[in-house]
Amino acid sequence: MTKRRVAGAGSDVPPPAMPTDRVYEAVYAAVIDQRLPPGTRLREEELAQAFAVSRTVVRQALHQLAQDGIITLQPNRGARVPEPTRRDGEHVFDARRVVECEVVRRLAGKLSAAQLAELRALVAAEERATRSQNKQEAIRLSGRFHLELARLSGNPIFLRLLEELLPTTSLLMALYKAPGEPMCVAHSHRRLLAGLERDGAGAAATEMRRHLNEIERSLSQLASPAVPALRDVFSAYRGGGT
Template identity: 60%
Template sequence: MKTATAPATATQRVYDTIHAAIVEHRLAPGTRLREVELAEGFGVSRTVVRQALHRLGQDQVVELEHNRGARVPQPTREQAAQVFDARRVVECELARRLAGKLSAEQRAELDALVRQEAEAEARGDAPAAIRLSGEFHRALARFAGNPVFVRLLDELLPTTSLLIALYQGGTDRSCAAHTHTGLLTALAGVGNGAAGEMRRHLSEIERSLSVGEAVAPTPLRDLFAPYRET
């Protein structure tokens, strides 16, 4: 029984770790994801790595190139316009639907995410702050009760994170805890007000994509060494 379940568990672990590394800017856009290095870094077989990369490719988190393997995408500014156009359509509608209708439990979950995001920013933990920011937006999709919204956000959020890594200048993040506090306030009101606040929030992030420079790649063996399977 252990032998049958171990490969699936290892594949999921590699999938989750690479996905998080991309979203949290620990893997630079354009990084080549070489199977040999990843297998060594994780301490797993190349088959496990190949399975994880195939799933990441299916979910459009990484790019799979024929005879060249996988790499972290490098979205263009043209793609940025498309991504934020799609996010405004989806998330403004989410905000409109949820405004004034959040349960006490849902409000508490969002409050906790904003608090944890602010704490991560205060201690300079950018990867955690980025992850929590994405979880805030994804939570709104979950609360709408339509799994299609969740799948759309699961595709759009990693690309947004890559765009920020490539093109957002400076060290301040536009999608920060204080802006989510404003969204929470708007969500307590009427639908059109919350939708307008979400539109302003997303447009602010898009406008911040200007002069950032891509970060230098980190050797995969070093990056994933802490996740090595013993």
């Protein structure tokens, strides 16, 4: 499995060394950031032009993305961004509740001052992005907050599971969440942080469950996101070093 990063467009994380990794990471981040709407067709030729790589490199990246469940790849139909159903959403949030409630249960009362400060900085940045109506940045930071909690748990399996669940969550948001709303609500993240500062594992898990339930309940209407040109989508990631 390709190693993913807690990053997105505009990240200062160094780019992967291999061209296949570069394509993989950019497509993964574009799904998370909702720059690639559900149903978008990922044509090899367009991606090769967008990244100035061969179609062989693109094909390898698409196969890896399909193996990791980020895209679908079907004979005679090519690669597409998935279009998850409401039933898929139920499964995703069931899994997220299991993983993330356990993550915060383990972290409650055990985070250092430096770790809490880093998490507060993420939430503050998310709030600024939301106020400035920078949707993609708010979404990226929201996902990064959840991934950072999983990373701090010290269990790499938790982190990998959440990395696999977040793309489908973003696609569900794009399909079923009212336009203009962020992936999560930053004030909910602040409440989570308050719970984590206290040595109350049960309270932290309850707050995470409430938070995830709130997100799931917000998925109500079926939207039809516009499909952008791939060269426009990935210009953001080339500029950010992805």
